[in-house]
Structure formats: C-alpha cells, structure tokens
Amino acid sequence: MIKLIDTVAVKNELGEGVIWDHHRQKVWWTDILQSKLYQYDPKTKALKSWSTPERLCCFAPVSDSSDLVCAFESGFAFYEPQSGKINWIKRLEQDNPGTRFNDGRTDRQGRLWAGTMVENQSNATYKGSLYCLHADLTISKSITGLTITNSLCWSPNGKTVYHTDTPTRTIQAYDFDTDNARLSNRRDIVKTEDGCFPDGSAVDKDGFIWNAQWGGSKVVRYSASGEKDLEVDIPTSQPTCVAFGGHDLSLLFVTTAWSEMKKKERHAGNLFIFKTGFIGLSDTQFS
Numbered sequence: 001m002i003k004l005i006d007t008v009a010v011k012n013e014l015g016e017g018v019i020w021d022h023h024r025q026k027v028w029w030t031d032i033l034q035s036k037l038y039q040y041d042p043k044t045k046a047l048k049s050w051s052t053p054e055r056l057c058c059f060a061p062v063s064d065s066s067d068l069v070c071a072f073e074s075g076f077a078f079y080e081p082q083s084g085k086i087n088w089i090k091r092l093e094q095d096n097p098g099t100r101f102n103d104g105r106t107d108r109q110g111r112l113w114a115g116t117m118v119e120n121q122s123n124a125t126y127k128g129s130l131y132c133l134h135a136d137l138t139i140s141k142s143i144t145g146l147t148i149t150n151s152l153c154w155s156p157n158g159k160t161v162y163h164t165d166t167p168t169r170t171i172q173a174y175d176f177d178t179d180n181a182r183l184s185n186r187r188d189i190v191k192t193e194d195g196c197f198p199d200g201s202a203v204d205k206d207g208f209i210w211n212a213q214w215g216g217s218k219v220v221r222y223s224a225s226g227e228k229d230l231e232v233d234i235p236t237s238q239p240t241c242v243a244f245g246g247h248d249l250s251l252l253f254v255t256t257a258w259s260e261m262k263k264k265e266r267h268a269g270n271l272f273i274f275k276t277g278f279i280g281l282s283d284t285q286f287s
Contacts, residue, residue: 001277002232002252008040008047008271015255015269016103016200017058019283020245027245028068029255029271030056032102037081042246042273050081058104058114063285069133071114073100076133089137092116098124103150103200103241108158110287111135111181115149115163130163132181135287142183151201151211155224156281162189162209164198171198171211171226189226192216200241200255205279212239212254219254221278232274236267244280252276 010031018029027040032055039048054072059079062069067078075091093099093116104114116128130143130152143149148166154176155161161176161183171190174183190209192198196216201209208229209222219232219242238257245251251273258268 002230003275004235004272005251005275006042006045006273007267008273010038010047010049010269010271012036012038012255012257012269012271014240014257014259015271016240016257017056018200018241018243018253018255018271019060019105020243020249020253020280021061022245022282023061023285025247027243027253027271028059028061029241029253030059031269032057032073033259038271039081040271042251050084052079053084053086055100057101058112060106060112060283060286063110063287069112069286071101071104071112075101076112076114076131076139089133090139092131092139093128096125098122099128102128102148103152105152105154106284106286107132107154107161107176107178107181108284109178109181110284112286113152115143115146115152117146117148133286134181140181151198151209153201153203153209155203156205156207160224162201162203166197166199166214169194169197171201171209171222173224189224190222192220199239202242202244203281204244205249205281208278210242210244210252212242214238214240214257219252234272236265236270237261238268243283244278245282249280249282250276250278252278252280 012031059070076089098120102117115130128146151164
C-alpha cells in the first residue's frame with residue numbers, strides 16, 4: 001500500500017522541518033546544521049536551495065506573501081528566500097545560550113508554534129520551552145522544562161495537539177483551546193520502543209499520527225489514542241520529520257539526517273517520498 005517513489009539525494013546533515021506548500025505545490029525543508037533551506041517540486045523534480053542567515057529550525061509560508069515566517073536558532077523572523085531579506089520579530093532565550101529552536105508547525109488557525117531544545121548541557125541556564133507566535137506577532141509560552149521539543153501537530157479539528165520531549169520517548173496529547181491557544185489535560189499516549197526516539201510528526205485526515213523515529217529506521221502510524229497501526233520502513237536509521245503533500249495529499253515526505261552517526265549510511269540525509277493509500281492534511285499558512 002505504501003511505496004517509495006522518489007529519493008532526493010541531498011545528504012542533509014540534519015534534514016528537518018518538512019512542510020507541504022499547497023499554494024505552490026512544492027515541498028520545503030531545512031538542513032538545520034548546514035543553514036540551508038530547500039524547495040522541491042515532486043512533479044518536475046526541480047530542486048532549489050538557499051543559504052540562511054542563521055540555522056533555520058522550522059518555518060511556514062506567510063499568506064499573501066513571498067515571505068516565510070521562521071524560527072531560526074535564536075528567535076522568530078520573517079525571511080524572504082529569493083532576496084535573503086530578514087526582518088526579526090523577536091529573539092528569545094538570550095539569557096540561555098545553551099539552547100536553540102528546534103521543531104515547530106502552524107496550528108489550524110495559522111499561528112506558528114516552535115520549541116527550543118538544550119543543545120549544550122554545560123552552557124544552558126535552564127531547559128527549553130514551547131512558544132506560540134500569534135497573528136499580531138505577540139509571543140506566548142506554553143510548555144517549559146524541555147530537553148528536545150518535537151512531534152508538534154494537531155488533530156483534524158484542531159482541538160487536540162500532540163507533542164514530545166524526545167529523550168522521554170513519550171508522545172503526549174493535550175486538549176487545545178483554539179480561540180486562546182492554550183494547552184490543558186496532558187496525557188501520555190505513546191511510549192516508543194527502546195532506541196526509537198520520537199521526532200517530527202504529522203496527522204492525516206482520519207486523525208492518525210505519523211511519527212518519524214530517530215534511530216528506528218521507520219515512520220510509525222498511531223491512532224489518536226496511541227495504538228500502533230502500521231510502520232513504514234525508511235532506508236536509513238535517522239528519519240527526522242514527516243509531512244503529507246502532493247496534489248491529492250497522498251504523498252508522504254520524510255527528511256533524514258547523518259548527524260551523530262557512528263557509521264556512515266548510504267542514504268542518510270536524503271529526502272524520501274512515498275506514495276500512500278492515505279490522505280493527509282495541508283500545512284496551514286501563517287496568517
């Protein structure tokens with residue numbers, strides 16, 4: 001039912017943040033550690049890349065604009081890839097130099113959420129947090145005490161949000177107040193296997209969670225209550241993030257990494273595209 005149909009041989013050190021741009025019909029992602037932004041057209045197979053002014057961790061297209069709204073390593077900014085123009089919104093955690101931004105995604109209302117992670121244990125004053133960038137460009141903080149924020153995604157109706165602190169190997173669900181962007185009623189729904197660390201996630205139209213598992217060579221589909229439904233084998237051990245796309249949203253895009261590998265793997269760092277029998281949900285533009 002699920003078939004690998006394309007491999008984009010980019011050899012990313014840390015491919016991440018993959019999203020589908022429905023309006024341009026292209027997939028975007030970042031190589032965080034190499035400060036590179038990528039765009040790929042699965043129909044024409046045209047690949048573009050840009051160097052970014054800081055390590056780019058996650059981002060989203062901005063409605064009615066050529067800009068992306070980004071969580072760079074040090075904070076939120078608007079960024080226009082073609083010109084390289086950057087307009088900083090706010091830098092965060094400047095008193096905590098051992099952290100940087102990591103995973104993030106827009107909610108169904110078009111707010112950008114992004115979390116920070118502890119990159120340097122010896123230099124971090126405190127652990128990371130999950131932030132929300134609102135439409136009026138104000139910023140609120142939700143979850144604190146995070147080591148590596150990941151797996152951020154929303155249920156189809158937007159009323160449940162999923163998140164993990166990767167080293168815990170546990171994916172949590174929260175009730176989500178769509179009007180006020182507040183999280184409540186935390187519960188654990190998934191405990192991954194030993195050596196399989198939950199990384200980026202996406203939700204399909206049936207409400208199932210697709211999670212890339214660092215170290216596990218797989219993407220796993222879970223029900224909304226956490227039951228394992230199926231596994232997709234990835235031809236390298238460190239898948240990092242997933243997104244649905246294509247004209248009918250049946251393609252699954254998977255980023256990977258070679259960072260931290262003890263032994264070189266042939267396909268590490270490539271983008272993989274699978275044809276699935278499932279339909280995903282479009283990533284929301286920032287509005």
